Amino acid sequence: MDTKLIVSASPHLRSDESTQDLMANVIVALTPCVVASAIIFGLRALLVVAVSVIACVAFEWLYCKLLKKQSPIGDLSAVVTGIILALNVPVNMPLGELVIGALVSIIIVKQLFGGIGMNFANPALVGRIVLFISFATEMNAWVYPDAAVDQLSKATPLQVANPGKLNLLDLFMGIHGGVLGETCALAIVLGFVYLVVTKTISAAIPVAYVGSMFVFYMIATGSVHESLAAVLSGGLLFGAVFMATDYVTSPFTLKGKLIYGLALGAVTFAIRYWGSYTEGVSFALLFMNLWVPFINDWTRQTPYGYVKPAKKAAKEGAGK
Template identity: 60%
Template sequence: MENRYMVTASPHIVDRSSTRGLMGNVIIALLPCVVASAWIFGLRALLVIGVTTAACVGFEYLYCLLMKKPNPVGDLSAVVTGIILALNMPVSMPLWIAIVGAFIAIVVTKQLFGGLGFNFANPALVGRIVLFTGFASRMTTWTFTPRMEQTLSGIDAAASATPLQVVDAAGNSLLGQYPIMDLFLGQHGGVLGETCALAILIGFVWLVATRTISPAIPVTYVATVAVISALAGKPVLAELLAGGLLFGAVFMATDYVTSPFTLKGKIVFGLGLGIITCGIRYWANMAEGVSYAILFMNLMVPYINDLTRQKPLGAKKKGAKKA
C-alpha cells in the first residue's frame, strides 16, 4: 500500500483524481461545441480543430524532448489547450496561423514558464489574444450560412457583423433585435466555440456533474454581467448569449492553475470578470471584452488567493488575546 505523508495543516481530503482524468472530462464537455461548430460552419471546423490540437501536442512533445524533460503529453492538457484554442478561431482561419497560435499557447505561455501548473494565464487565452493582435483581420473574418444572412438582412445590418457588432447608421447597438433562438442555437457569426449556447451549457452540466469544476466562477461571472446589463438598460438575455461570455465563463475562466482555489476567491474572481467585461463592452472601443477580462483577472489570482486564504484549523486570529 502506498504511503502518503501529509505535511500541510489538517483537514486532509484525498481522492483519486488525476490530471488525465480531469482533462478527459473537459474534452468530453468540449465535444458538444465541436459537433455544433461542424454542424453550423461545415467540416472545415473539424480540420481547424484537428490541426490546432495536433500542433499543440506536437509542440509540447518536441519542446520536452529537446529540453530533456519528462514528456507530459499523456496528461491530455495539450489536447484540451488545442481544442479550446481552435474553438476561439473563426472557421476561415488559415491553418498556418492556427499553428502559430498553438506555438504561442504551448511553448511561450506554458512551457517557458515551467509547464503545467506554472503558467501565469490560460495558454489558449493568450494564444487567442496574440492572434487577435497580430492577425486581426483573419480573426474577424466571419463565415455566414444563408440562415445567418437572412437574419442580418432582416435587421438591416452589415453582413460582416457578429451580434455584438450589429449597429444602425447612428452607431447604436441592434443586438436586442437579434432573434434569441438564433443566438441560443448558434445561427450567427463568430468563432467556432462561442456561437452555440446550447452546446456550451451541455458541457457545463457535464463538468459540474463530474465535479471537474465548481459552478461558482461561471455562475458569478454570468450573474454579474446580467445585473450590470439590466442596470445599463441592455437586452440582458441577448448580452449573455452573444459573444464569448458563456464559452469563456465555462471553459477558460475555470482553468485550475489560473483561477482562485477558495470559494470566496472564486466569487471575487467572477465579480471582477463581470465588471471588466461589461466595462469593455459598454464603455470601451471594443464590442467584446471576455478575453481581456479573463487575462487581467488571471494576473490578479495570486493576490486574490492571498487575501481569501483559509485560516489553518486551530490557527489564532490576529489580535486574539492569549489565555
C-alpha cells in the same frame, strides 16, 4: 497494535482522479461545441480543431525532447489547449497562423514558465489574444450560416446596432457569425452541465461571471431582452465555462471564485459597454488571471484554531 490516528503531511484529503482524468472530462465537455461548430460552419471546423490539437501536442513533445525532459503529452492538457484555441478562431482562419497561436500557447505561456500548473495565464487564452492582435483581419473574417445573413446583415450579434431586435432562440442555437466555439450556447450549456455533474469544475465562477454580466446590463439598459442577448453573444458563455474555470489561473476558495467571477463580469461589461472593443472576454480573463494570486491570499481560509498575534498577546496579558 492498531493505529487509530495516522498523522501525515498534507494534503489529507486525496482523490484518485488524475490530471488525465480531469482533462478527459473537459474534452468530453468540449465535444458538443466541436460537433455544433461542424454542423453550423461545415467540416472545415473539424480540420481547424485537428490542426490545432496536433500542433499543440507536437510543440509540447518537441520542446520536452529538445530539453531532455519527460514528455507530459499523456496528461491530455495539450489536447485541451488545442481544442480551446481552435474554438476561439473563425472557421476560415489560415492554418499556418493557427499554428503560430499553438506555438505561443504551448511553448511561451506553458513550457517556458515550467509546464502544467506553472503558467501565469490560460495558454489558449494568450494564444487567442496574440492571434487577435497579430492577425486582426483573419480573426474578424466571419463566416455566417445562411439563415443568419439577412437577420444580422453579416455582423456578429455584438456588432448589431439594435440588440433588441436579435432573436434569442437563434443566439442560443448558434445561427449567427462568430468563432467556432462561441456561437452555439446550447452546446456550451451541455458541456457546463457535464463538468459540474462530474465535479470537474465548480459552478461558482461561471454563475458569478454570467450572472453579474446580466445584472450590469439590466442596470445599464433596463431591458431583459438586451441583457439576455448580451449574455448569449460573443465569447462570454464559452469563456466562463471553459477558460475562466482553468485550475491553475482561477482562485481555489469559494469566496475567491465568487469575487473572481464578479470581477470578470465588471471588467467585461466595462470593455463592452464603454470601450472601443465590442468583445471583452479575452482581455478581461487575462487581466483577472494576473490578480488570482492576490485573490487567493485575500481569501485564504483561516487554519482551525489560529489566533491572530494581536489577540493572542491580549489574551496572554489578560491571563497574567
